[in-house]
Amino acid sequence: MKALLLFLLLGTPLGVKAESETPPLTQQLWSFSGMRGTFDRGALQRSLQVCKEVCSACHSLKRVRFRELQALGFSAEDIKTFAQSYEITDGPNNEGEMFTRAGLPSDAFPNPFKNDQASRAGNHGALPPDLSLIVKARAGGADYIYALLTSYSSPPRGIKLGENMSYNPYFPGHQIAMAPPFVVDQVTYADGTPATVDQMARDVTTFLAWTAEPESETRKAMGW
Template identity: 45%
Template sequence: MRSTSKLFAALAVFAMALPATVHAAGDAPEIEAQEWSWAPPFGQFDKGQLQRGYKVYKYVCANCHSMNLLSYRNLGEPGGPGFSEAAVKALAAQAQIQDGPDDTGQMFMRPGIPADRFKAPFANKEAARAANGGAYPPDLSVMAKARPHGPDYLYALLTGYEEAPDDMTMSRGMHYNAAFPGHQIAMANPLIEGVVEYTDGTASTPDNYAKDVTAFMMWAAEPKLEERYRVGARIMLFLIAFAIVMYLTKKAVWAPVHKRDHSEETKT
C-alpha cells in the first residue's frame, strides 16, 4: 500500500534522526573521527597496539588513574592484548597488593596474582583529590564509552594540548586543551615524546602513545567486542538466510490465494 510505504519512510527518518539528537546536547568542540582497527562489522583489536597501550597506561596514566574493573588475568584473555600466561603472572607480581587479615589479624602486603584487580594509585577518592590539586582523576575502566564520541574524543583530548589563546585567561593549575569542553583541564599533557619506550619498532611519539592508549582503553571498556562481532556475524548471516527461506515460504503459502484472485479478476 502506498500509505504503508509512506509510514515506513517516515519511521525510518524518525529512527535515523533520533540518535543524532540524543547526542546533540552539550557544547563540546568538534571531534574528528579516526580510523580504528576495531570498526564494525569485522574489526579486531591490534594485539601489539593493546600491549603498547597497556605500557603507556601502566607507566603514565596509572600514576593517577585507577582501572578498578580490570584484573591482570584480563590481559591474557582472548580478544585482548594477548599476553602469555607467564607474562600476566609477571605483570601481576610487579604490584604490591594489600591482603589479609592474616592469622594474627594483621593486614599484609604480597605480590599481585592474575586474579587481582589492577592496583589503584590512591587508597580512596579523597587521597586522589588531595594529590591532584583538588581534581579527581576518574577511573578509566569504561572511559571509552563514558564520553560522547568515545575513543575519538580520548585521542583528540590526548593530542589536544596547545598554547592557550591570548584572549583566554586560564585558572590556576589548569591546562589548555582544544578537545576538552570549556578548554581548561586539570590534567597536564601526559604524553611527552620518549616518556615510554617502545621495543617493537613503533616510533615513540606522543601521537602513537595517544592512539595506543586509546585502543587499550577501548578494549578495557569493551573486552568482549571481538566476540560480539564474531557471534553477531554468525547470527546475522543465519537471520538473513532464514528470512529469505521464510519469505519464499510465505510466497508459496500465499500463491494459491493470489492465483484464485487473479482467475476471479479475469472471470468477471
Template identity: 50%
Template structure:
C-alpha cells in the first residue's frame, strides 16, 4: 500500500519540498506447527509422547505406594435405613446401645451424647433415668469446697473410660481409642466401614508379619490395628432375646452409631417427605397462575386512540 506524499512549500521559495514517506513494517506471520519441516514435527511429537508417558508413569508409581490403597474397601450393605424415606430401626438402636455399654465403653468414649438423648429414641424416660443413676458422677465443690459423687442425671453425658488421653494411650499400648460420637460420619464408608472392620479380623496371609500387640484387619489402613477383636458370637445376651451372633451385634452397634452421628436422621427424612407433598400441591398452582393468568397480562397489547 503506497504511502501518501506530503508537499510543503517553504516561505519565500517557489520550490516544493517532498517529504520522504514513512516506512510501514508489517508483522511477521506467527510460526505454526503445520508450517514446520517434517523432521521437526517428528521430533516434537516424540518429545510430547515421551513427556506424557513419563508423567503417567510417575502418577502410577505415586498412587501405587499410597497408604490408602493398603486396605480393602468395604462393600455396600443393604441397610434398612439407607432409603430416601427409610427410618432407623429403633429396636436395633436399643440393642446397639447395649453393645456399646457392655463392650465398647470399656475403651471408647461418647462425650457428645447425654442420657437425655436416649429418651423417645431407644428408651423411655424412666429407663433413661435408671441408666443414668447407675453411673457415679463427680460433682462439686460443695459448701465446704470438697468434691463429691452423686448418682447421674438425664442431663449428664456418657461417662468416659479414661480420665485423659494420656491415660488412654498408656492403657492401650500407645494407641488412642477414638471417640465414637461421630465415628460414622468421620470415616469414609460410614457404617459399611465400621461393620466390615468389626467383622473383618482374620489371620494374615502368607508372607505378611504383624508386630506383636497388633492384629491383622484388611479394612484398616495399613492392615494392622491395635484393637483386639471386640465382638464374637454370643458375646452378650440381648434383653429382647435376639440371637447375639457376630453379624447381628455388629449390625446393631453400627445402627446405634449412625443414630449417634445423626440424631436428626428420621426427622430430616420426615421433613423432606412433607416438602415433597407440599411441592406437589404448590408447583401445579404456580404453573397455572404463570401460564394462564400472569402470561395473559404480560402479553396483552394496549392501543390508545387519539382524541377527536
C-alpha cells in the first residue's frame, strides 16, 4: 500500500516538484536502533530467504560466513543444509584446476559471478556491490537502503532514462542500473508473512544492518 502510494506520488507530475530532487530520507523505526536495540529475529530469518532468492542472483556477501547465521537462531543442521544449497568454487586441486563443490558452514556467501568483469557483463556494465558492509558504506544507512528498495517509480516528465536504467529518486543521479528487485509475493515466506514489497525491503535491510555490524549484538557474545 505504502509502495503504491509512493509510486503514485512520485509517478505523477503533482508529486514532483522541481526537476528531480532527492526527497529527504524518512527515519524508519528499526528494532535494532538505539542503545538497547536488538535485531528482530523474525525479520532476520525472513531476510535470509529474500537474500537467497532475490539479491544473491547478483550480489555477493563475502564477509558473511554461513556459520555466523547461528546468531540469527538457526541450528547447526539448518546452516549445513542452507550452505549446501550454494555452489562454491574451490581449488586449485592437484591438477591445478578450480572445481565446484557444495557450500560448507565455513564458507562465505559466494559471488554469483566469476569475477567483477563477469559481474559487469551480466549487469549491462554496472557492478553490483558486495552487500556485507553496504549499510555502513552509505550515508543514511538502513533508512537509505530501505528507501532505495521501495522507491522505484516512473521518471518525472522530462527526464529521459538511459538504456537499461531505472528511475529511483534516492540513488545519486536518480538513474540506477539495478532493475526494481521486488514484485509483490516474490518470495513465499516460510512463516506465512505476506511478502509485500515493503515487508521484503524491511526484512532484507534488517539483515544488511546485521551483516554490517553483527558485533553490535551477538557476534561478540558468541566468540567470533
